[in-house]
Amino acid sequence: MAEHIQGIAASDGVAIGKAFLLEQPELDIQKETVANAEDELENFQAAVANAGKELEAIRAKTLEQQGEENAEIFSAHLLVLEDPEMLGAVETKVKDEHITASYALHEVSSMYIDMFENMDNEYMRERAADIKDVSQRILMHLAGVENTSLTATDEEVIILSHDLTPSDTAQLDRQYTLGFVTNIGGRTSHSAIMARSLEIPAVVGTKDMTSRVQSGDLLIVDGGTGELVIDPDEATMDTYRERQREHEAKKEAQKKLVGEPSISADGQRVELAANIGTPNDMKGVLENGAEGIGLYRTEFLYMGRDSLPEEDEQFEAYRSVVEKMNGAPVVIRTLDIGGDKELPYLDLPEELNPFLGFRALRLCLENTEMFRTQLRALLRASNYGNLKIMFPMVATLEELRSAKALLQEEKSRLHEEGAAVGEAVEVGIMVEIPSTAVAATQFAKEVDFFSIGTNDLVQYTLAADRMSERVAHLYQPYHPAVLQLIKNVIDASHAEGKWTGMCGEMAGETTAIPLLLGLGLDEFSMSASSILPARSQLATLNVTVARELAERALTCGTADEVEKIVHEHV
Amino acid sequence: MEQKTFTITAETGLHARPATQLVNKAGQFSSEINIESRGKSVNLKSIMGVMSLGVGKGGEVIITADGNDEKEAMEAITNQIQEELGE
Structure with missing residues (x-):
């Protein structure tokens, strides 16, 4: 009997296939004795060897598909797996106490996990997670339980999981993953963003899908509408196969737009740019025909490590992106840490209200040595292409002036040292705080460009935490107040002959694009996978009609009314 | 047997990637x-x-190597420590 379920649409496309439930089985490990310790030792060694082969294979695949950084996770796992102290302790226990290898391993690994989890050091706590993963892997081999690892599948499946963590996704095999479904998450959660960048159909936030479906059940996932069908009948299958074909055809048509300009039906040019986190994202950027990078989030350079990245390391990362863009604009945002993103080694104070606290530029202006290092790396990289510098979380003109003064000082210093710096590097700010959006006229005189960060601007304007499910309904990107602020920023920049971009999720949304075009936005920066759909949508729009639409939207009373008039129009 | 004493000067001590x-x-x-x-x-x-x-910055460690390749081992380890970890 077919069952229909509604989740949150996370990544467009239709997948039809067998479900594959990804979960770690709870192994019940009891203290039991063995008659022959020698045999048990052999079992243990075989299990370790098999786990090692598995890890080697995962590591090689990850290295090939995702590069060195993600592969390192599994190098660390291998090191734990081969650890002589741990293996030795397990073997001694088996020999001396005649207990099962499972129980001995459980005892030894628990001891290490406890020890590392209680250390006051982020790196060590991560190692505790490694030990857990590795001993689970050995235990499953010992128990002869089929390992439901993502990489263990060799048929095409739809993956179902409570959530997908970054380490799960590092193992995801694009070739065998038709789609995925998670119980938790929203459109902007890690798993959803990842699905869009891999172009895998996905539905998230289904609450209890993993308990409704079993591995092997036939499933349909419509990532465009958020619909799921369990055990579909033939007629339903046909409907969705048709949708699948339509989607593929649409994608094929969009592929033809890769080298084309972004232009409306009546000839208005805009720039469609991509948001990136690391130089690894450049492949998707180039394949999807981005005309620039509208947001390079530099915080990933600072995360997952124990100390600040040095100038040369940063310089290399920035330079590689700028060079790959071959003269096209690359907007690099200076460190935006704090709020929900922490850096353990900076030892920041805990705050009651971190989103309104010590973060981003506020932190950089106090920590000037760290900030100067980044500015120097940016200035040096600017010599290799069209690099633009953007400061995040600017609330006042004083902050902007202080940041610019530091930049100027480092520029002079580099000149004295004889280092090459790009000519006329544009300096802009991210507009995400209402004060800056309201006073945009004053800011416009002192910047070269604005980029509107809607994710934060919306949450600050409506005072609605975007992480809180209870107030999610108040997080309204289409609220007329937000549109008014966007208009204010764009108009202020144009009055000074400057430009405005947008680098929040909104810039790539079908509903937002006609409004933003009508408001006069110059640059739209989005996930690389949204660029071609946006370009194809743009080609159907008329800027004069879009302007009227935007004007009407500004007079609407509610976000719902705004969305309604846009949908009537497109 | 080879034996040598080092002082760890790395900010993170003997914890991280080095x-x-x-x-x-x-x-x-x-x-x-x-x-x-x-x-x-x-x-x-x-x-x-x-x-x-749990060796932190400034910690002193004694390394010993005993076996066929103890000389080569100690040399390689000394280089490795001097490069990233200490002196």
Whole structure:
């Protein structure tokens, strides 16, 4: 009997296939004795060897598909797996106490996990997670339980999981993953963003899908509408196969737009740019025909490590992106840490209200040595292409002036040292705080460009935490107040002959694009996978009609009314 | 048997990636290699052993190598430590 379920649409496309439930089985490990310790030792060694082969294979695949950084996770796992102290302790226990290898391993690994989890050091706590993963892997081999690892599948499946963590996704095999479904998450959660960048159909936030479906059940996932069908009948299958074909055809048509300009039906040019986190994202950027990078989030350079990245390391990362863009604009945002993103080694104070606290530029202006290092790396990289510098979380003109003064000082210093710096590097700010959006006229005189960060601007304007499910309904990107602020920023920049971009999720949304075009936005920066759909949508729009639409939207009373008039129009 | 004393000067002590690399290096030799800190000695080929020592910045460690390739081992380990971890 077919069952229909509604989740949150996370990544467009239709997948039809067998479900594959990804979960770690709870192994019940009891203290039991063995008659022959020698045999048990052999079992243990075989299990370790098999786990090692598995890890080697995962590591090689990850290295090939995702590069060195993600592969390192599994190098660390291998090191734990081969650890002589741990293996030795397990073997001694088996020999001396005649207990099962499972129980001995459980005892030894628990001891290490406890020890590392209680250390006051982020790196060590991560190692505790490694030990857990590795001993689970050995235990499953010992128990002869089929390992439901993502990489263990060799048929095409739809993956179902409570959530997908970054380490799960590092193992995801694009070739065998038709789609995925998670119980938790929203459109902007890690798993959803990842699905869009891999172009895998996905539905998230289904609450209890993993308990409704079993591995092997036939499933349909419509990532465009958020619909799921369990055990579909033939007629339903046909409907969705048709949708699948339509989607593929649409994608094929969009592929033809890769080298084309972004232009409306009546000839208005805009720039469609991509948001990136690391130089690894450049492949998707180039394949999807981005005309620039509208947001390079530099915080990933600072995360997952124990100390600040040095100038040369940063310089290399920035330079590689700028060079790959071959003269096209690359907007690099200076460190935006704090709020929900922490850096353990900076030892920041805990705050009651971190989103309104010590973060981003506020932190950089106090920590000037760290900030100067980044500015120097940016200035040096600017010599290799069209690099633009953007400061995040600017609330006042004083902050902007202080940041610019530091930049100027480092520029002079580099000149004295004889280092090459790009000519006329544009300096802009991210507009995400209402004060800056309201006073945009004053800011416009002192910047070269604005980029509107809607994710934060919306949450600050409506005072609605975007992480809180209870107030999610108040997080309204289409609220007329937000549109008014966007208009204010764009108009202020144009009055000074400057430009405005947008680098929040909104810039790539079908509903937002006609409004933003009508408001006069110059640059739209989005996930690389949204660029071609946006370009194809743009080609159907008329800027004069879009302007009227935007004007009407500004007079609407509610976000719902705004969305309604846009949908009537497109 | 070879024996040498080092002071760890790295900000992160014997915790992070450089420690991992040191363990990898030790694993390349057949000699028995140990590291001692504050009276506790562990196998330098064991990442969990090394990290459980909890050596911080400024900590002193004694490394011993015993076996066929003890000279080469000590030399390689000395280089590795001087590069990233201390003196």
